[in-house]
Amino acid sequence: MKKAILSILSMVLLFSLAACGGSNSSASDSKGNDGKQEITMWGSWSGDQIKQLNKQIASYNKSQDKYKVKYVMQENVEEKLLTGIAGGELPDIIMWDRYQTALYAPKGVLEPLDSLVKKDKVNLDNFYEESVKEMTYSDKLYGLPLLNDNRVLFYNKKLLQEAGVTPPTTWDELATVAQKTTKWDGNKLTQAGMSLQDVGLFNLYLMQAGGDLLTPDNKKTAFNSKQGLEVLNYWDKMQNDLKVYQRGFDDGSDAFAAGKEAMTYNGPWALADYNKIDTLDYGVVEPPKGPNGDNGAIMGGFGLVMPKQTKHKDGAWDFMKWWTTKPENGVEFAKISGWLPANKVAAANEYFTKDPNYSVFVNTMKYAKIRPTVAGYADVEGLAMKPQLEKFMNGNISAQKALSQAEKEGNNILKEERENNK
Template identity: 60%
Template sequence: MKKVVKGLIMVGAAVLLSACGGGSDNTDDSGAKNITFWGSWSGDQVAQLNELIGQYNESQDHYKVTYKVQDNVEEKLLTGMAGGEIPDVILWDRVNTSMYAQKDALLDLDELISQDDIDMSTFYEETVKEMQYEGKQYGIPLLVDNRSLFYNKTLLDEAGVEPPTTWDELIDVAEKTTKWEGNKLVQAGFSMDDVGLFNMWIQQAGGSMLNDDYTETAFNSEQGLEVLNFWDQLMNESKVYQQGFNDGSDAFAAGKVAMMYNGPWALSDYDKVDGLEYGIVPPVTGPNGDKGALTGGFGLVIPKTAKNQDAAWDFIKWWTTNPDVGIEFAKISTWLPANMEAAQDPYFTENDQYKAFVETMEFAKIRPTVPGYSDVESLALIPQLENVMAGKTTPEKALETAQTQGNKILEEGAE
């Protein structure tokens, strides 16, 4: 009987130890605490993340980070808070941050930032703003991107032209690198298949998407109309592109497009294309010399109910505030660091592929972070811009309709 009681006590103790976090679910064999890291990066990107994570795990013996791919990571965070699994740290598009801070799903990092004397001015200002909500910091920027102008060196050399720096030069270079065979376009001077870049174009025209206090749309303006008229000139007068020319493939990689806007994520793929010699320059300036570019990218956040917040913060600090780590991950992933000290390293500034992106970050802007803005673009504006490109409506009517719909979306988001 004593042996049975003793055995039950031992089993009970083991169960209690496991419930208190002392079992194998919480620590590995070396005693390091297991940290769960969520993100939507998949495929080859998983190997990139795991290479970086391995360096962190080897740099200390307190924590062991494990990456787990999660589709719809934002939705799963909310369902997890309602009673499911919660990670310790999340990698996501920075634009998600204010929305989920508003839902009270994220940890306010201000106290940790102050406690560890983290200088947020070492990160690109726009990226810091994108991870704030009501003046509080809910995430740390990790990686940045922007659209810069890719050009095919071979095609421009054959035409005897240099990469453009202005709208007028863009038309000239695009015309000289466009080739038609009868009614068939065989070589496009400039790719115009992404109307979602209207935001950067209107900046170049000297305009903006929203008014100063972000309460109403501002794209139904002289500058907005100037953008659409310029697009019409490229498409229908100069005929440097034709809708559907890419046909689901990458015509730039195939050497059939002379110029296009793209981001640093394309570098690794284009470097693998035999015979493709390309260069990159900052986006062209508008008719009055205005510059315009969009910046997006990823950041790291901690769920408000994460169990291992101190460990998550240690991982985030190591990755984002150490310039050497930022440079190392860029070499692994081809992304540009949000840490400006890292981004100003000669590895980027003296590299023909990266330096244009670094230069563009000096004026690139984030999209407005007010509630409903993403719907203003995706539901109100972009469908109208597509109608214009397809010849189904006029630029004036498209902007007017998008303005009415967009203002309603913003009004509803503010309620």
Template identity: 55%
Template sequence: MKKHLRVLTVFATASLVVTVAGCASGSDAGGGDGPEPVVMWGSWSGDQVDQLEAQAERFNESQDDYEVSYVPQELVEEKLLTSLAGGQVPDVVLWDRYQTSLYAPKGALAPIDEFMEEDAVDTSIFYEPALGEMEVDGELYGLPLLVDNRSLLFNQTLLTDAGVTAPTDWDELKTAAEALTVKDGGKLTQAGLDLSDPGLFNMYLAQAGGQLLNDDQTKTAFNSPEGLEVLNFWQSLLDAGVYEQGFGDTGDSFAESRTAMKLDGPWALSTLDKVDGLEYGVVQPPAGPNGDQGAYMGGFGLVIPEGAKNAEGAWEFMKWWTTEAENGVAFGEISGWIPANIEAANDPFFTEDEHYAAFIETMNYAQTRPNVQGFSDVEGKALVPALERFLSGEISAEQALKDAQEQGDQLLEQNR
């Protein structure tokens, strides 16, 4: 029977902790003649619980050794740290990959390198940037499961009425956005392009040929000519009146045909497909001034916490879901999520779908945010707040980048 030595060491210690009968936070492996329980945590709730339970049931029916059950948790990362202290952890966690570089150094996650080596898992089957988010200091802490990116959604009816086609670069994007903007007595009634999310700066920066951090990832690099080019482009769109701050804050203005174009992810498709009369399309994000393509991917992985009582069962479930392409496609059919397994993502279910196809094409060059401790704070506490002040007209583009750089460099220094 395969075992992970580090997990076994923690298990020996954790077994001394008195468990509470009936607690759903961890499994009671080995108790009885039936399949061993494998408890999965995640932050998914609502209809997504049914999706995960359906996938778990497929695994449970595929073999007789383990039975996976899903227990939703709010603030799953923080809950995991609390549970580690009490010795009550789940066996596997549906995990935001972006959090790996923050929580692995805290001792929250168990490396899976021995499992990978013993089962000879070929890492080339995964999108490399997604796999890289699961690696910290040379150790692999999980497998990528689901991926996403932001591509350009457009209202086909509005574009046809305005006599424009889906844009392929920034110049065409601006031209189309202006043609699609409608005002009534000076009041914006139809936005040409949604500019509400300053967090999309990273993908515009990639399209401009810039980068978020310097080569050794010790300092920010977005206060650059390329970063300024992005903000100047945004300003030109705002000056043209294609969007106003606060427009569409109530409801879904794209679904309501009040916004003609927006950068959004595949999670939006299931909602849009239910809107009567909405004809929309999806294309890759427009290229930058020099033809550079740029996009960022996010998504989830599966990890085994330190102290998991049934690490082997968790591993078998992870391996079944992530390495066997048909299982990734099956969950895509259930949920609409794109698998991190390249073969699964390129299944006809996605590539022959008029809306998913562009997302799959964008995956070919999408990158991930820097996998260094502290960058999430740089983004959330320094960069995005400065960009919000810029978009609201409080500060200039130059000041926004300067402020974000100074605070961001301090945050990176504090986390080294």
């Protein structure tokens, strides 16, 4: 259904672009009472995150007297972009998950930034290479990386100390520590040694096992492999042999935050919330190495893009540069939000490097990789991989069956996407 909707919207979009000639200009030149040109930014952040964004935006608005940025929250911001182009209602900037770039760039709805980067001599080497790659499609850059994240291992210091163990550095150690920190009351799990709830972390474990998600030509899936099977066998051992976890233990709650889980994977966004819990004494370490000593971590995050028909290109670009290329602004937003900057110079600030928790995320970023930037891969994970892995973890199908079925469905998705983009 999602593909059908996107296909229809893309057709509408093509007619719209043809009608307007794909122009980036507009007769509209809206200005506020203060004489500043108004720049609108869309994003999906809501709740307290809006306050965080508004605080950062206020700093920019005060830093110069030409532009005034305003944030507008949009649900399903990516699809709203397509309907917005067809209807003529568009923002000047969009803050979105960089992962969406490979899906929407082929549709011709994003403004390439290569000429602006060259004109203003923006040094892309100051960003994490993987984050730039995630905003690139067909050798064109469609956005500037803004925020980074990865997953590291959080552990409860008290629970590990009570069990007489130290934070793990390998899969074998992870299994041992998880087993020794698990508690059962009859058939009821009262304290989990390690969370295994999120099957979406398969990609992280696969990297630690030395495996690949796609073939080198990016045309087929590659996770139905010796390494993929090794991951699922490891999960099976942890859940069903060592019994360090039970399905549903985390449902509707954060068992780690409640002190009922010894270890879990989480991102930098969790630090601020966990720091508010007086009863939680936690630490973080880099992801444990796989059976052959391989490091593995997944990088993600947000970036800033312009719609193809941005009305105020100069203002949008000015704001994008201010936030992403000036390290001090990246550090300042980290203090506001808890997110890591995608700018390496900013991430090297002592605010991160001297913090025992942030420094772990920064160190992990040295080898963290993005997921494949291939149109359709998001659906491979969401529609093919995760459902089959859930069936496996629930005991409904074998590991090999889960991988084989996910491979079949995933390859069909990738093939269909290639044909749609011809």
